[in-house]
Amino acid sequence: MNPASAVDKDQIEFESTFTLPRARRRQILTTLIYAVVIVGAWALYVHLAQVPPYLLPSPESVAKSLGEMATNGQLWGNLGYTIRNILIGFISGIVIGITLGYLLWSSRWAREIAAPYIVILQSAPKIAIAPLLVLWFGLGLESQLALILMLTFFPMMVATQLGFSSISSDVRILAQLLVMSKWRYFTTVQLPGAMPEILAGAKIAIVDAMTGAFLAEFISAQQGLGFLMVLGNSSYNTPMLFAAVILTVAVGLLGFGAVSLAERRLLTWRSVR
Numbered sequence: 662m663n664p665a666s667a668v669d670k671d672q673i674e675f676e677s678t679f680t681l682p683r684a685r686r687r688q689i690l691t692t693l694i695y696a697v698v699i700v701g702a703w704a705l706y707v708h709l710a711q712v713p714p715y716l717l718p719s720p721e722s723v724a725k726s727l728g729e730m731a732t733n734g735q736l737w738g739n740l741g742y743t744i745r746n747i748l749i750g751f752i753s754g755i756v757i758g759i760t761l762g763y764l765l766w767s768s769r770w771a772r773e774i775a776a777p778y779i780v781i782l783q784s785a786p787k788i789a790i791a792p793l794l795v796l797w798f799g800l801g802l803e804s805q806l807a808l809i810l811m812l813t814f815f816p817m818m819v820a821t822q823l824g825f826s827s828i829s830s831d832v833r834i835l836a837q838l839l840v841m842s843k844w845r846y847f848t849t850v851q852l853p854g855a856m857p858e859i860l861a862g863a864k865i866a867i868v869d870a871m872t873g874a875f876l877a878e879f880i881s882a883q884q885g886l887g888f889l890m891v892l893g894n895s896s897y898n899t900p901m902l903f904a905a906v907i908l909t910v911a912v913g914l915l916g917f918g919a920v921s922l923a924e925r926r927l928l929t930w931r932s933v934r
Contacts, residue, residue, distance in 0.1 A: 718900040723907065726900035735889075740908060742884040743874055746802070747916065750809025751870040755863065757810070758817025765818070766825045783815045787876065795881045805877035812869035820862025824855025860924045867916045875909060886912070 700720050706712070707719045714722060730736035761779075765772045791808055798804035828851060836846045878887025886905050893902030 715897060715899050718903055722900040723903045726898070726904045727907075730889075730901070730904065736908075739885050739889050740912075743878065743886045744912065746805055746809060746874045746877070746885070747867075747870045747912070750806050750873060751813055751867055751916075753806070753810055754813025754866055754870065755817055758814040758862070758866070759821045759859065761814065762818040762821025763825065766822045779815070779818070782811070787812060787873070791876060791880050800881045804881055805874065808877045809870050809873035812873040813866040816862045816865040816869065817859070820858045820865075821855065824858030825851060827858060828854045856927060860920065860927065863920050864917060864924075867920050868913065871909075871913050871916060 704720045707717055718726075727736070761775075765776060787808065790811070791804075794804040794807050798807055832850060832854070833846075836850060841850075874885070875887040875890075878885035879891060886909050889905035890902055890909075893899065893905060
């Protein structure tokens with residue numbers, strides 16, 4: 662083999678591995694441009710209209726507040742607390758939602774008995790249930806995780822039912838002709854076939870998990886990004902309030918992006934964009 666061609670091949674493989682595709686670079690550049698335009702318009706409006714800082718702080722004061730919280734350690738503990746609760750509630754909601762969804766899909770009596778109660782529970786406004794959870798479970802982590810779990814398991818349950826229902830009966834007949842075991846049929850046919858709907862439900866569930874975490878921290882927590890919002894609002898520290906809101910948006914985008922990345926990795930057989 663020609664050494665030069667081997668070097669060229671290695672270089673091509675390195676560039677394809679560590680270089681972002683053109684479409685991805687364009688998407689990142691577009692996102693940065695949007696962020697710059699929004700921050701620029703925000704700063705221009707504050708300075709030209711001379712808006713009082715207690716109504717709308719400038720981007721500079723919000724950035725200064727973020728820097729101060731990062732320096733004195735106030736930021737990292739609250740940010741880590743919220744992310745931990747989101748991950749625990751989201752993962753628990755995925756496990757419970759997929760299990761319930763598969764059970765309700767596969768069992769008629771389970772659908773007839775449990776489905777009405779689940780729908781009634783989900784129909785109740787969570788802002789009204791949150792104080793009851795605090796009353797039942799206390800002001801600690803248990804009530805917060807219960808609220809997150811109530812918001813996350815339902816979209817996963819519905820998505821799982823839709824996913825398994827989308828598998829054609831012809832596929833099941835073909836599996837019977839091939840004498841596939843139930844476990845092999847589940848792992849190689851049913852679960853991969855239902856994965857697009859399950860991941861779509863996960864996108865909704867991660868947003869609901871973040872909503873539940875922030876709502877729970879508003880009501881009962883002494884830590885977290887929601888607590889920072891309450892602290893900034895009660896102390897008339899508007900830059901801290903806006904900094905907590907921006908961090909909340911960043912965490913939401915990060916969570917949704919992580920699920921979208923998992924979708925692209927798991928569904929390589931589809932043109933997911």
